[in-house]
Amino acid sequence: PYGFAESGKKAEAGKAAVAAGSKVIGGEVAAEGAWPWQVALVVSGVPVSTDSQFCGGSLVLDTWVLTAAHCVHWADDKGVWADIDPKSVSIVVGTNKLDGSGDVIPVEKIIRHPSYSGNQFDYDIALIKLARAPTVPFKTVEVPDADFGSVLNQPGVTTIVTGWGLQNGAAPSPELRQAQIQMLDRNLCNTAMMEARAEEAAKGFVYAAEVFALSENDAYALWDQLIAKAPMPMSENMICSGTFEGGKTSCNGDSGGPLVVPLEDGSYIQAGIVSWGLTAASGRGCEEQAMFSAYTDISHFVPWLNEVLTTNP
Numbered sequence: 347p348y349g350f351a352e353s354g355k356k357a358e359a360g361k362a363a364v365a366a367g368s369k370v371i372g373g374e375v376a377a378e379g380a381w382p383w384q385v386a387l388v389v390s391g392v393p394v395s396t397d398s399q400f401c402g403g404s405l406v407l408d409t410w411v412l413t414a415a416h417c418v419h420w421a422d423d424k425g426v427w428a429d430i431d432p433k434s435v436s437i438v439v440g441t442n443k444l445d446g447s448g449d450v451i452p453v454e455k456i457i458r459h460p461s462y463s464g465n466q467f468d469y470d471i472a473l474i475k476l477a478r479a480p481t482v483p484f485k486t487v488e489v490p491d492a493d494f495g496s497v498l499n500q501p502g503v504t505t506i507v508t509g510w511g512l513q514n515g516a517a518p519s520p521e522l523r524q525a526q527i528q529m530l531d532r533n534l535c536n537t538a539m540m541e542a543r544a545e546e547a548a549k550g551f552v553y554a555a556e557v558f559a560l561s562e563n564d565a566y567a568l569w570d571q572l573i574a575k576a577p578m579p580m581s582e583n584m585i586c587s588g589t590f591e592g593g594k595t596s597c598n599g600d601s602g603g604p605l606v607v608p609l610e611d612g613s614y615i616q617a618g619i620v621s622w623g624l625t626a627a628s629g630r631g632c633e634e635q636a637m638f639s640a641y642t643d644i645s646h647f648v649p650w651l652n653e654v655l656t657t658n659p
Contacts, residue, residue, distance in 0.1 A: 351389050351400035373525035376442055381508050383487040385411055386438040394438055394446050396520050402509045402603025405486045411437055411474040413602030414619050415462040418472050427464045432456050440482030442522035452477040457654050468581045470621045470642045473654050487616045495645020498607050498617045503529040505587045505607055511600030527587050535586035535638050539579045583646050585618040588638030605641045
């Protein structure tokens with residue numbers, strides 16, 4: 347995400363999308379002052395805009411931002427994986443518009459989960475320590491422990507995702523947007539994705555079986571072994587959220603942002619972190635009619651979060 351914004355390619359994609367006429371992916375503009383824990387990760391040293399923003403995050407303490415590991419850790423041109431230099435990223439707090447308003451805060455430290463490898467989206471969680479507390483109005487958001495997380499992660503529970511990510515047609519949004527979706531059964535999401543992958547993989551497998559002149563019985567046996575070895579797309583560390591009708595989803599640029607659940611007392615609790623979604627068939631942007639996306643289940647990582655915050659005062 348960072349390299350996409352820093353290179354200027356995000357700006358080019360946005361101009362093309364605007365010319366095509368685009369709309370938000372199933373969402374709406376958030377009211378001014380709504381979601382006061384939402385922050386934007388931007389490239390340091392350049393004006394704050396949709397072009398310099400590359401991920402989202404949430405304030406969990408006055409100097410700590412929760413985000414996705416893939417926002418701060420990636421491979422360079424030589425294929426070497428490393429964390430981003432804290433000096434190369436800033437955090438925008440206290441605004442819903444990427445127009446230069448709000449407080450732009452330097453980053454002191456970045457800590458990603460040690461089990462995040464970069465080759466997959468499991469353990470996709472990281473913390474960013476700010477160089478100072480914000481000087482503008484803001485609020486922090488609470489996260490659930492494992493027990494409450496299990497209560498929240500039930501099919502049908504209302505969730506809300508927010509961010510400045512790409513809209514329909516790959517256009518970035520200068521205004522914070524929100525979309526109401528719901529928790530979906532992770533097993534059903536996995537089944538849907540595995541069926542889609544199997545359908546695509548079968549094309550090549552049938553050809554290979556024919557080339558090697560495999561018998562029908564041997565081909566079926568190998569296919570069963572292949573399917574059995576394939577990992578589930580969504581691990582137990584992930585939440586599946588979306589809609590059965592599709593068309594409401596997070597997209598590029600929303601990564602690292604919060605998935606919150608409204609509580610009965612009118613408050614909100616952050617259940618997930620925007621992690622990954624389905625890619626459009628064109629290879630550009632998101633699948634706009636996708637029924638769901640994957641979010642890091644924060645409740646699985648509370649012990650790690652507490653450890654980081656305790657050892658990094």
